[in-house]
Each structure stands twice: as C-alpha cells, then as structure tokens.
Amino acid sequence: MKNSTSPCCCRSETNGKEHNRRGFLGQATAVACGAVALATPTVAGVVTFLNPLRQKSQGGQFMRLASLETIPQDGAPLKVPVIADRTDAWSRFPAEPIGAVFLRRSGGGVTALQVICPHAGCSINYDAAGRKYFCPCHAASFELSGKRTDATSPSPRNMDSLEVEMRDKNQVYVKFQMFCVGTTKKIAQA
C-alpha cells in the first residue's frame, strides 16, 4: 500500500477513508491546539484589562464640609473641598481633596451644589461680578440656585444638588456623591 505523505486531505485509491480521517484529525488537532494556545494569553489579557469594571466610585456618606460662619452672609457661594482618603491604583493618599461643593446660605439654611458640570465633567466656577455660576469649558451658565440660565445651555440639566444636614449647631454636613454627566436626569454614579 502506498501511504501518501501529503498533509492536506488526501484521497489515495487504497485506504481512502482511513487517509481522510487521519488527515482530518491532523487538521482538527492543529486548529484546536493553536486556538487554545493563542486564546489563553489573549483571554488572560482581556480579563485583566477589564478589571476596572469591578471598582465602585466613592461617596454616598455624609461628610463635614464647613462651619456655618465661614459661608458668606450675602448669599455668595463658598467653594469647599471634599476631603477623603484617595486610592490611585496601588497608592493610598490619606485626606486629599477628591471633590468640591458650592455651599451657600439660602432660605435660612444651607444648600450644596456639585461643582462638576453635568455637561462633560468640567469644574464650574463662581462668577462674582455676574452673581452666577459659569463653566469655562463650554460656557454653560447657571443661576445661584443651580438652575440653567437658559434651556439651550450646553448642560442637559441643572447643577446637581446634594443633601445637607446641620449637626452640632453650626457644622455643615453634606452627602457627597458623583452623578453621571450628559443625562437629563440626575443619576448617581455606581
């Protein structure tokens, strides 16, 4: 019997079926082993690359931000940092600014607004001359209450308000949270 040594699907006149099967088995082995070999590091890489999806953002607890006296009497807002421990990959930084909030006296109490612009995440500034908020990235402006000054504003919604609690007579506590940008509704980030 003549054994064909050709690697591809051979059809010799004798033992045709046997040669086909062996040839097929050879091909299948090559493909399967190659696929597993190639897929293993790729899958390992992709899975590790997706690790950040498992991480949650900070926030959601009440934190002391300021004493009542430091907030201006005339209703102008005070920009205060939110201090907390910050984790960056493998590093841990104790007591660093991780966010900022506008505090303002209003209607006998204190209101708190997130400084992050709901449009694309830039930091909003207070324009003292015009007594309004102004975002330098795309020129969105908001009234002191946080409401958009006009409906065609780049921002899809008003500035995000945060819950405020007064404790120990004059300590202003705020429930600091991050919200999604670009949405018409205020949605807390997961």
Next chain:
Amino acid sequence: MKSLFSWFNDRTGLGDWCGRLADSPTPGGACWCRVLPCVVAFLFCVEAITGFFLWAYYSPSAQTAWESVYYIQNEVVGGWLLRAIHHYSAYVLLAVLILAVVQSILARGYRAPRELVFWVTVGLGLFALAAVLTGDLLSWDQNGYAATKTRTGFLTFLPWVGDSLLKIAIGGPGPALGSLSLTRFFAMHVGLFGGGFMLLLIIRSALARRANVKIVEGSSGSRTVVPHWPAQAWRGAVACLLALAVVLALSCQDGVKPPHAGAPLLSPADTNPLNAYDAARPEWFLVGVYEFSHLFPGQWGIVPIFIVPGLLVLIVLAMPFLGKHWIGQGFNVLFTLFLLAGVAWLTHHSYAKDRNDPAHQKAIAVELWRADRVCELIRHNQGIPPGGALSLLQHDPKAEGPRLFAQQCASCHNHVVPGDKREDLVQNFSSELPTAPNLAGFASRRWIAGLLDPKRISGPDYFGGTKLRGGDMPGFVKETFGDADAEQKKNIAKVVAALSAEAHLPSQKTFDAGDAKTIEEGRKLIVGDFGCTNCHKFHKSGSSGSAPELTSYGSVEWITGIVRNPASRRFYGKLNDRMPAYAAASDPAQNALTPEQIKLLADWLRGEWYEERNDE
C-alpha cells in the same frame, strides 16, 4: 565585495527584493503629486525613533510622569529637541494624512483598483489621531489632564456601554484620572496605535504597489511607466526633508533654550477639582468639533461627538463608490470642500472668541506663570522631592497663597498690588464692593501710612466697607491727624515706621535696620503723646479688649492669630464685624484652614517666599 553580496543575497533574497521595490512601476511618470505617502512613512519613522529614545526616559505613573518629562525637557542635553520633534512631527503627520485623503478625493485617486488603498489611508489618519489623543495625557500636565478628563467623559454619552468604556479607558472608577490611566494610555499609544499604524503602513504599501501593477497591466502601454527609483524616490526624499524642516521650525519657534524651547509643558496635573485648569482646550485639529458641539444643547451631546463625526467618516469611506459616477464625484468634491471650509471657519471662530475672553486669557497667564514657578522651585530645591513636583507648588506661598486667598478671603477682602507686572494677574483680587480691607502690602509702611491717613481710613481700602467705618479708630485718625502740620507729619511717619517694624517684613529689612532711631522715637509716641495704648496693647503698655493688639503687628504669629480667631480678645473681640474664625476649634477636623494653610497665607501676605533673582 561582489561575491560577499551575492552570498548574502542567495540566502536572504534581500538584494532581489530591494531591486523589485526600486523597479515598482509608477504609472503616469514620476510626479510631485505622489510624494505624500512617502512623507507619511518618513514621519512615522521619525515618531518611532524619537519615541523609542523618549521611552528610555519616560516613566508613566502619576508621581513620575510629569517629573520624567521635566527631566527630558530640562536636564537631558538635547532632550527638549527630541521631545519637540516627537510632538510636532505628530501634528505634521496628521496634517499630511488629511492632505493625502483630500488629494485622493479631489483627484479621484480612489478609483478601482485603489479603493482599499484609500480606506487604509483613512485608517492611518484615524490611528494617527488616536495616537495623538493618547499621547497628550502622557506628560501629565494640567492641559493634558483636563483635556483627557473631558474627552473620556464623553464616552458616557454612549448608551449602555458608555460608563463601562469610561472605567476601562481610565483604569478605575473615576472621576479623577490616575496612574492606571497613564499606563493604559501609554500601552495604547505605543502598542495599539503606534504598532497598528506601522502595520497599516506596510499593508498600504503592499496594496498600493499591487494596484500600480494592475494599473500598468490594464493600461497596456498607453501611459508612461517609470520605475520608482530614482525619479520618484528623490522627489519623495526632498518632500521628507521639507517636512522635517517644518517640524524643526515649529520646534524652535520659542527659541532653543529650555524650559521654553520646544514643546510646551504646563504645571503638573492636579487631581484636586478645586484646581482644575479652566483654559483647557482641544488641539488645533479638534477645535472645530469643540466649537461645533456648542450648537447642541446638553442632552444631545452624543450627536456632535459621535454621530456626526461617525457619519462623516462613513461618507468618506463610501466615496470610492460614490465617485464612480460624475454626479457622485461632484458630491464628493463639494462635500469635502464644504467640510474643510466649515471646520476652518469654526476653528477660527473659536480661537477668536478665546482671544477676546479676558477670563480665559487670565487663566492661561496664571497657568504659564505656574509652569515657570515650578521650574524655579525645582532649581532652588536642586531636584524634585519624593512628593513630586506638585508638592513644591503646594508648599510655595507665592503659588498657594493666592489660591487660598481666592477661596477663603477674596469674597470680602481685596488684594490689589500697585503696578502692572505680569505676576499681578496671579496676585490681584479685586471686587467693586469689598467689605474688608485691601490686604496688599499689609503692615508695610505704605499700608499703615494709608491707615493713619484721615482721607483714606474710611475708604474702601480700609474701614470703608465694614461696620467700623464710623467707629472709634476712623474718628480718632480724622480728629487727631486731620490738620497735621509738618512737625505732626514727621511724628506720624515715626509711628508708621515703628508699627511697621513690628512685622519684620522681609521687604523692609534694610529700612528697619537703618531707621532704628526713628523707630525708637515712634515707639515712644505710641505709648506717649499719640495715646495709642489707651485702646491698644503695645508691648508692656496698654491692654487688649477694646482694639487689636499692636505688639508684633503683621508678624506671622499675629496674622496667624487673627485668621484663627478674629473675635478673640487679643484682636477685635465683640467688635468683630463678620470675619469668621478659620481655626478656632480644638478639633482640627472642624477648622476651615489647617495650620499649614494659614502659614502659607501669612507668608504670602508678607511677601515671604523664594525669589530666584534674590540669591540670598
């Protein structure tokens, strides 16, 4: 020699392969209009070579990225040029790719069989764009950080996958970027987009040569055909040299001495949202898209960022088929010209708007000042401390003092320095209705002289905006110094010198030393004839309770005390108008300012900071 060559060629086939490349046909003859792909390949090589050598210095972490780029820019001989060539070659490469695509559209260079060549060229443009966008973050300066934070934020506009894509892109839950953002962007910059670009370049070259062969076969001798080498090759080489000249001209536009020479490097990125860079803008090729996005209200952000650009790319990719018919080609040409004109107009409009926006220009000026200041501090420190370059700025009274002042004090106090040096943009705070004194030069002789001037004490620079403007001190000054004769004026000057000497201001060190006699006489007047100690405590005379203590007035200790608690008996007591106490509580968590922050403010108010020219 020849036998050596043929030995080598026998085994590698390299010589034959080079010969085939050199002979590859150029249908229509050698032409300057065909040099752009050669320039693209050349600029990629420039990027790869400069990139490799930059890679030998660069360190991608939040603590070391800016620092390593600073090192390349300032301490490595020729580093600024290496970095500048890398930076500007990227922009020139992008421009050349855009030109190549436009040329293909206008000259119908995408006719069969060159459709794939056209698509790969568009792909090269997209990869170059992605390489530039990922490369921008790597220096970890304020502009790169702010721009990348905004751009990655756009990912959340995409439904369902947006939030996940953002987390994957920045390597964490956000919102701040961090070390993992840098490592990812670096890996994508070099491996994905750099390596991918090279692959596409090779593919394009092979496809183009194959297409040329087909064209030559198809034309069967009716067109002139010239081998690539040397006629087309030398034209390509000259074009590459021209491109290099443009890159070098851009690199040297700000001179040849670092830190200003070459590519810009702003101050280190600050993840503190209070210190975000307000004047961040996209690069020149994206300013059109940025301006375009202003036309859309907030909730439609996905349109100008993803949908419209995506559609434009799809239309461009469809052009080889649209262009088969003359109407389609007409559309292609008009579409391209309209798009170019529109982007050019939007870009110009955006730059003009920013040029005429004082707040924007001020933010840029302040940031440029900070970039210079951090280099000054590094030189003074003879290196960068372990906390990174940003910590140098955070502990510098000249840089941090104005920021603290803006946040905590400027709602009531002005700080307007007379004169018009560029630094005044950093140091000046003024509003129309201050409700507290102008603190520029506080406790200096000039300042105290103004306080004791009956014409100015009730003005906006002193008591004017406060509830004490009709009180005892303005009354005393107006009564006692109202009609001062020459003798009295001399005495006032002595008191001014004596009071100001209490502060030990660094700017007045020589004056105070030279005027010991005047100061002594002034002190006698304070406790004697002028009767200041009737209300104020001054060393061993007088007592506190009705007016601020004058002992060590304006010293760091005194300023610290009044900022901590202006309503304490030592200062204004019950007379305190409305200045809050910034550190009166025993629990530090309840205080608005830390002791370090108060010291920074005090040092800044007193002009107590390092200045390079003062080599003392």
